[in-house]
Amino acid sequence: MLRVPRTFILSLAARPLLLIWLLTVLIAPGVIAQKIALSVDASKAGAKIDRNIFGQFAEHLGHGVYEGIWVGPDSTIPNTRGIRNDVVAALKALKVPNVRWPGGCFADEYHWRKGIGPADRRAISLNPNWGGVIEPNTFGTNEFLDFIDQIGSEAYISVNVGSGTPQEAADWLEYMTTAQPTTLAKERAANGHPAPYKIAYLGIGNESWDCGGNMTPDYYLDQLKIYSRFVRNFNPAQQDRQPMLKIAVGPGGDGPRWTEWTEAIMKAYQSHTWSWDMSGLSMHNYTVVKWPPSYTSVDFGEAEYAQILKSTLEMEGLVSKYSAIMDKYDPQKKVALVVDEWGGWYAPLPGSNPGFLVQQNSLRDAILAALNLNIFARHADRVRMANIAQMINVLQAMIITDKEKMVLTPTYYAFRMYVPFQDAISVPLAFDSGTYARGETSLPRVDAIAAKDKNGKLWLALTNLDPNSRAEMQVSLQGVQAKSATGETLTAPKVDSVNTFASPNTVAPKPFSAQAQGGKLALNLEPKSLTVVSIEQ
Ligand code: AHR
Secondary structure: OOOOOHHHHHOHHHHHHHHHHHHHHHHOOOOEEEEEEEEEEOOOOOOEOOHHHHEEEOOOOOOOOEOOOEOOOOOOOOEEOOEEHHHHHHHHOOOOOOEEEOOOHHHHHOOHHHHOOOHHHOOOEEEOOOOOEEEOOOOOHHHHHHHHHHHOOOEEEEEOOOOOOHHHHHHHHHHHHOOOOOHHHHHHHHOOOOOOOOEEEEEEOOOOOOOOOOOOHHHHHHHHHHHHHHOOOOOHHHHHHOOOEEEEOOOOOOOHHHHHHHHHHHHHHHOOOOOOOOOEEEEEEEEOOOOOOOOOOOOOOHHHHHHHHHHHOHHHHHHHHHHHHHHHHOOOOOOEEEEEEEEEOOOOOOOOOHHHOOOOOEHHHHHHHHHHHHHHHHOOOOEEEEEEEOOEOOOOOOEEEEOOEEEEOHHHHHHHHOHHHOOOEEOOEEEOOOEEEEOOEEEEOEEEEEEEOOOOOEEEEEEEOOOOEEEEEEEEEEOOOOOEEEEEEEOOOOOOOEOOOOOOOOOOOEEEEEEEEOOEEEEEEOOOEEEEEEEEO
């Protein structure tokens, strides 16, 4: 909101000055600054920000897997066993904690046996959900788990509840996890992997209330109990170290239908017996404003920027609402809220296959990502896992590829800047966010989180949503003697600035530093920016 000094309005003599002030604000945005006091109490500790909230989602959809990850061993694009080297190197820098695969809606039509064995004998099937294109099945179980290994992540496998059977899913888990010489383990060995794989997370269905089979809560609950009982990690050594976490389908939006669904699953959990269990409840929430997605991912102005950010902040209300329902049935917070699909969903880029969900990724998306990660961090006691949709070439991607070319998106950089927050301990902070308004849309001007990493270093992540004003954060710290702050800041000339193959560094982080004076820090945030710093003592 533009705040006009009252004295200017009242005094006729001041009118020329008022004109100059207005011209400065309107013609040269960014020159004014808003002072915001922020206090951090580093002597106090909150919940751990689970590294799994920085998880990713890779579905067989468009060029997400084929071309994005998999080019095949005979490709001229540099690869290791068919998996692109450039993509692996980029993802390693994100320390991706887990990858959800093979879907999404695709998961409830996926039959794993089609994707194992010699490449030339794999079944060729269809992908009816996503453009009705050919699914060559050349990227299957062994290839996905090789990819997980190459990027140093963990597997979150979504099993087929909609059109599969519990036996099919149990066999898949046995194929992947057993250390005993069963027929399925021998088949795995014949396919090049004698050692059992580790499966850390299991999704039991996807959106079972819709593309996963249009089930009622009661019907899904019956399936959940059966799958939870029989689809096991068959490797006791892995179970001892970390039991495989089983994630049930949860709500997909706001409204009575989702409340009823969440109540039903959590009520059943409350009275579950030894023979079935769940450790997570999924929640899906995309930033769309209204369906079908009509906002564009390129060439938009400040009004759309503000509306999309307003819409993304609805995540806060949803997380609070479903956490409250979960608290009723699970006050000890044993079940995690797993936001395993989130992100901006825009109109498909003109000329692209609408079934491939192709969109660009702008500075707005980096800010959108930071706002959501902050919400998850503030609810770290319940939100212990999340998966942005999706990893490569689909929706709010980290990476965009075209044949041999690859470009890192603004969202990629937001995730890279947030790496220090993985498994860090939240530190309480207080600030008056102020207001940034564009037309009828009003938003907090700034957002921030603080946390200590495992070495005790204090980190701050600060977002200035206002595209017209700098934010001068006056940071006072308790529990640390700050000398300086160093880190990175991410901004760009415009809210819709993007990285392209021709111009890959339009939105890229730059070094940021500030010296403390009298133990206080003045952090000068650029308009429409994201800044992550560590505090040096
Ligand atoms: O991410 C794209 C799709 O959105 C997923 O397949 C589905 O689960 C959701 O509706």
